[in-house]
Amino acid sequence: MLQTAQRTLKSKRKKLAAPHERFLEAFHWMLLARTLEEKLVSLYRGGMITGGVYIGKGQEAVSVACGLFLQKGDIFAPLIRDQAGRSAFGEPLLDVTRTYLGSRLGPMRGRDGNIHRGHPRKNELAMISHLGAMISVTVGALMAKRFRGEKDFIGLSCIGEGGMQSGSFHEGMNIAAVEQVPLVVVATNNHYAYSTPNDREFACHDLVDRAIGYGFEGYSLDGTDLGACLDVIGGAVKRARAGRPPQLIVASVLRLSGHGEHDDASYVPEEIKRKPFARDCLKVAEQTIIDLNLADADTLAQWRKDAAAQVDEAIATAQKEPAPEGDREEWCAISTRELADSFE
Amino acid sequence: MSITYLEAIREAQAKLLRDDERVFIYGQDVGGTFGGAFKATKGLAKEFPGRVLNTPISEDAIVGTAIGAALQGMRPIVEMQFADFSSLALNQILNNAGTHYWRTNVPVPITVRLPSGGTKGSGPFHSQSMESIYAHYPGLIVMTPATVEDAYTMLIEAVAIDDPVIYCEHKYLYYHLKADKLPEKGLPTGRARIAREGRDLTVVSYSAMMQESLAAAEELAREGFEIEVVDLRTVKPLDTDIVFASVARTGRLLCVGEAFPWGGVTAEVIARVTSAGFHLLDAAPQRLNAKDTPIPYHPNLWSAHRPNAKNIAAKARALLRE
Numbered sequence: 320m321l322q323t324a325q326r327t328l329k330s331k332r333k334k335l336a337a338p339h340e341r342f343l344e345a346f347h348w349m350l351l352a353r354t355l356e357e358k359l360v361s362l363y364r365g366g367m368i369t370g371g372v373y374i375g376k377g378q379e380a381v382s383v384a385c386g387l388f389l390q391k392g393d394i395f396a397p398l399i400r401d402q403a404g405r406s407a408f409g410e411p412l413l414d415v416t417r418t419y420l421g422s423r424l425g426p427m428r429g430r431d432g433n434i435h436r437g438h439p440r441k442n443e444l445a446m447i448s449h450l451g452a453m454i455s456v457t458v459g460a461l462m463a464k465r466f467r468g469e470k471d472f473i474g475l476s477c478i479g480e481g482g483m484q485s486g487s488f489h490e491g492m493n494i495a496a497v498e499q500v501p502l503v504v505v506a507t508n509n510h511y512a513y514s515t516p517n518d519r520e521f522a523c524h525d526l527v528d529r530a531i532g533y534g535f536e537g538y539s540l541d542g543t544d545l546g547a548c549l550d551v552i553g554g555a556v557k558r559a560r561a562g563r564p565p566q567l568i569v570a571s572v573l574r575l576s577g578h579g580e581h582d583d584a585s586y587v588p589e590e591i592k593r594k595p596f597a598r599d600c601l602k603v604a605e606q607t608i609i610d611l612n613l614a615d616a617d618t619l620a621q622w623r624k625d626a627a628a629q630v631d632e633a634i635a636t637a638q639k640e641p642a643p644e645g646d647r648e649e650w651c652a653i654s655t656r657e658l659a660d661s662f663e
Numbered sequence: 664m665s666i667t668y669l670e671a672i673r674e675a676q677a678k679l680l681r682d683d684e685r686v687f688i689y690g691q692d693v694g695g696t697f698g699g700a701f702k703a704t705k706g707l708a709k710e711f712p713g714r715v716l717n718t719p720i721s722e723d724a725i726v727g728t729a730i731g732a733a734l735q736g737m738r739p740i741v742e743m744q745f746a747d748f749s750s751l752a753l754n755q756i757l758n759n760a761g762t763h764y765w766r767t768n769v770p771v772p773i774t775v776r777l778p779s780g781g782t783k784g785s786g787p788f789h790s791q792s793m794e795s796i797y798a799h800y801p802g803l804i805v806m807t808p809a810t811v812e813d814a815y816t817m818l819i820e821a822v823a824i825d826d827p828v829i830y831c832e833h834k835y836l837y838y839h840l841k842a843d844k845l846p847e848k849g850l851p852t853g854r855a856r857i858a859r860e861g862r863d864l865t866v867v868s869y870s871a872m873m874q875e876s877l878a879a880a881e882e883l884a885r886e887g888f889e890i891e892v893v894d895l896r897t898v899k900p901l902d903t904d905i906v907f908a909s910v911a912r913t914g915r916l917l918c919v920g921e922a923f924p925w926g927g928v929t930a931e932v933i934a935r936v937t938s939a940g941f942h943l944l945d946a947a948p949q950r951l952n953a954k955d956t957p958i959p960y961h962p963n964l965w966s967a968h969r970p971n972a973k974n975i976a977a978k979a980r981a982l983l984r985e
């Protein structure tokens with residue numbers, strides 16, 4: 320995948336927590352996600368996307384680490400800002416472009432849009448909007464695997480600090496611990512739930528303190544540091560696999576976009592943008608690559624080009640595909656067709 | 664030998680656990696030696712170790728967990744301690760289970776058992792009938808068995824169905840209804856049943872109100888009226904054909920339900936009959952529901968709040984005079 324990655328280190332100024340190949344692989348997915356989402360934003364601005372566009376700018380490092388360590392058989396429940404993680408988990412780019420552009424051939428077939436997509440049969444759960452709801456669904460999926468006697472599986476469920484305040488989230492965390500399933504919950508505190516800052520979201524000292532109350536093991540994470548993300552989330556995945564109690568990671572970042580692309584985020588004050596957690600994780604990772612001489616500027620430029628080409632192709636393909644049509648749609652919400660309530 | 668409605672529900676679950684290793688039961692107090700607030704799972708935890716599991720008081724997470732397990736091939740049966748508490752699981756049931764097949768093409772085979780309806784002294788929060796809320800939302804099948812036999816076969820059928828099923832079992836019927844034995848097979852799901860034949864007036868009902876309607880029909884028979892009683896069995900899908908056929912015979916329609924009066928199953932039946940079968944009617948169709956207040960605690964108030972054989976008969980009499 321990363322043909323041009325250089326293995327030899329010229330500088331040892333900075334010690335990387337994760338092996339370089341993994342770092343570069345993660346960077347590759349981050350770059351792809353950023354490139355894709357920038358393109359989606361411009362399509363949205365051009366009026367080519369119906370509904371909202373929600374991007375993960377500034378959260379790619381956390382997200383990619385969520386997808387990267389999962390293996391076949393693991394369950395992944397991504398949320399709003401997990402493009403990087405979804406790609407790393409194996410979601411094809413076409414799933415994204417087809418869903419955003421409303422292709423009938425996409426996984427959601429025009430029936431749902433944007434980030435509300437998934438492949439339950441491939442263990443990528445399809446989030447519903449209602450935040451907090453997917454934690455317990457992940458728990459149930461893991462229980463089923465245990466019932467069947469499967470071995471060596473884990474689940475990873477993502478959440479924002481906003482969603483962490485829902486009743487559904489609390490119930491899900493508690494039941495996860497009661498059932499002792501191999502679950503990792505990665506919470507990204509991007510300091511805003513839509514326009515609401517942390518001080519109106521919760522009043523505890525540190526969200527990670529909740530881990531002990533839930534019966535989880537908790538870890539804090541600087542979400543702008545890809546090496547740390549790989550280290551901490553990778554470690555949690557490993558511990559969950561080894562049969563430790565459920566794991567909670569609370570990562571700190573700043574949302575580097577509006578809530579959605581309709582939102583200019585003018586409520587975010589300038590001073591918070593200068594905080595350490597406001598760094599752009601992609602730039603930080605890129606700097607690390609340069610500092611450690613893992614790739615030179617030309618190589619990075621080539622990677623960007625490659626990513627853009629992949630994205631363009633996925634968009635062009637989806638744009639050529641047929642849209643769903645109201646009078647050809649099968650208006651039946653259950654699989655047992657003969658039980659549909661068909662009175663008109 | 665005789666078997667109650669409640670025992671039929673227990674027996675159905677025992678059979679399901681025995682015959683299908685994908686089945687497990689998940690709910691508050693269902694496990695251990697306790698066997699549920701109403702004893703619908705009595706002894707099952709012992710007979711099927713690890714498959715009848717107590718849960719925290721977390722209705723949302725209980726259903727969420729069941730959804731996740733169903734997506735991975737299990738057939739969970741969720742017991743809500745009372746239908747009323749399923750309000751806390753509405754999000755998972757309506758927005759997650761109910762939308763899932765439509766959105767992803769992957770169905771969610773969960774069964775949610777709701778101990779429903781009023782009993783003396785139970786008050787506003789242990790008496791509700793929620794079938795209309797569930798039927799309103801797409802993606803769910805809503806069963807409302809009114810007999811011991813249906814309680815048994817429909818629960819077995821519910822678990823076999825690939826889609827989410829809301830199984831409304833009536834608490835008043837738990838001990839009041841008895842049958843001699845359990846049937847091997849019931850009517851197909853979605854098929855209503857003529858519970859009593861008659862030619863003067865059709866009463867469409869379901870669950871405990873079906874039994875009250877039968878009693879009302881008995882009373883009216885003594886006055887020389889022949890009342891036909893249709894037992895809907897499932898309220899979604901609604902077997903409109905049987906209702907139309909009956910109204911075609913009688914020309915008069917009374918719909919009886921225990922839920923609150925605004926909208927709901929009885930309104931739906933009447934809307935369908937008037938829009939597509941107006942010509943069949945000799946009089947304006949009528950409905951009888953509980954009153955539009957919370958369900959009262961005191962037996963004197965409670966028995967006046969919900970429909971019963973007496974006021975069903977009175978309503979029918981008035982309609983017969985039309």
Ligand SMILES: Cc1ncc(C[n+]2csc(CCOP(=O)(O)OP(=O)(O)O)c2C)c(N)n1
Binds near residue numbers: 478
């Ligand atoms: C239960 C629920 N209430 C409200 C919303 C509307 N909503 C969507 S995203 C959002 C903010 C979420 O904040 P957070 O969980 O921190 O995630 P972020 O958007 O910051 O990534 C809100 C309020 C929702 N999706 N779910």
